[in-house]
Amino acid sequence: MSKKWCVYAVAAMVAGSAFADESGASGISPNLDRGTKVLEGAGYANVMADEINFQLSYGMLVADGLEVGLVAGLRDSDQYMSTELGIRAEYNLVLGSAFVPFLGAGLSWASVEADPSDIDTNAAVFSAGAGVKYFLRDDVALAVSGRYLFATDDIFIDSDDGKAAADEFQILFGVRFYFD
Numbered sequence: 001m002s003k004k005w006c007v008y009a010v011a012a013m014v015a016g017s018a019f020a021d022e023s024g025a026s027g028i029s030p031n032l033d034r035g036t037k038v039l040e041g042a043g044y045a046n047v048m049a050d051e052i053n054f055q056l057s058y059g060m061l062v063a064d065g066l067e068v069g070l071v072a073g074l075r076d077s078d079q080y081m082s083t084e085l086g087i088r089a090e091y092n093l094v095l096g097s098a099f100v101p102f103l104g105a106g107l108s109w110a111s112v113e114a115d116p117s118d119i120d121t122n123a124a125v126f127s128a129g130a131g132v133k134y135f136l137r138d139d140v141a142l143a144v145s146g147r148y149l150f151a152t153d154d155i156f157i158d159s160d161d162g163k164a165a166a167d168e169f170q171i172l173f174g175v176r177f178y179f180d
Contacts, residue, residue, distance in 0.1 A: 028098040031139045031178040036061045038069065042143065042174025049159075051077035055172065057088065065092040071108060080157055084110040084125065098135045104128070104147070112155040117164045123153040131172075139178040146171050 038061070043054035052075070059069020067090045075082040086108020093101045106127040113120050131145025147170055149156070154164035 028135045029138050030092075030094060030098070030100055030133075030135045030141070031180075032061060032065050032092050032094055032100070034061050034064050036178050036180060038067055038176055038178055040143070040174050040176040042145075042172040043073075044171070044173060049077060051075075051080075053170070053172075055174075059088070059090075065094050066090070067092070071106060073108070079115045080113070082110050082112045082155070084108040086125070088127070092133075100133045100135065100141070101130070102133065102145075103130050104145070110151065110155060114155075114157055114164070117157060117162070119155060119157075119164060121153050121155065123151040123155050125149055125151045125155075133176065141176045141178070143174045143176055144171070145174075 038057070038059045040057045040059075041054070042057075043052065045052045053073070054075075055071060055073040057069050057071040059067045061067050069088055069090075071084070071086050071088050073082075073084040075084075086106055088104060088106030090102050090104040093103075095101075104127070108125045108127070109122065110125050111122050127147045127149050129145050129147030131143055133141040133143040135141045148167065149170065150167045152166075154166050156165050156168040157163070158165055
């Protein structure tokens with residue numbers, strides 16, 4: 001299922017280039033300067049499994065290419081519900097093109113309830129990840145990222161065997177808006 005979403009993300013990024021400014025992708029200058037504020041919505045939805053994972057974050061670039069921000073998330077399905085609130089940092093590798101790779105890390109507090117596993121707990125969740133943004137305009141970007149999550153308790157449910165685990169890997173797709 002994740003391969004299908006990866007194909008959709010790549011297709012969206014390529015199709016989105018039609019919305020880039022008239023000077024073309026080479027004329028894009030990503031707005032990743034100190035003081036720029038960032039609003040992001042990211043996640044995925046698995047319609048067949050009635051599952052949604054959504055994350056909203058607000059941050060600011062404290063140095064050129066270095067973003068620090070707050071993140072809130074919701075993950076919900078028929079048998080699992082998780083809410084989280086935390087902080088994150090992200091370093092953008094500005095290479096002079098519309099594609100900007102990035103590295104990120106975060107710490108959040110999650111509250112989790114899962115019916116089949118009788119989980120009703122809170123846990124700290126550490127994350128590390130990487131991804132790439134494609135800037136449609138100087139201040140609008142599509143993003144795809146992978147992140148590894150490690151929790152202080154077994155809060156992640158494996159979809160294959162239904163067992164709880166302390167770690168998980170996620171792929172998120174998002175859109176980011178940059179403003180001064």
